[in-house]
Amino acid sequence: MPTQTFSNGRLRKATYDPATRQLDLHFDNRTVLAYGHVPLEVWRRLCSAPNPATYWEDRIAEEYPRRTPSEAPPADGGGKTLKDLFGGDPE
DSSP: OEEEEESSEEEEEEEEETTTTEEEETTTTOOOOSSSOOOOHHHHHHHHHHSSSHHIIIIITSOOEEEEOOOOOOOOOOOOOHHHEEEHHOO
């Protein structure tokens, strides 16, 4: 599955599944939005856009149906606890 990372703006990563034509967008606030029926050309234009977040707002957000993300963040916030890192009970 093609993946594109972005270093500026709100949008941090985008993945595209050509088989299902699903686009998953990962934002800097850890939200993941998914859109279905996205053509390959829209994916290409998103990846080459000077400001991908603006391209998403203008060309994707209201144009394509929302779906469940393929790589949803964990419901518990996803952060590791000290117990996960070091094991045992902290004293």
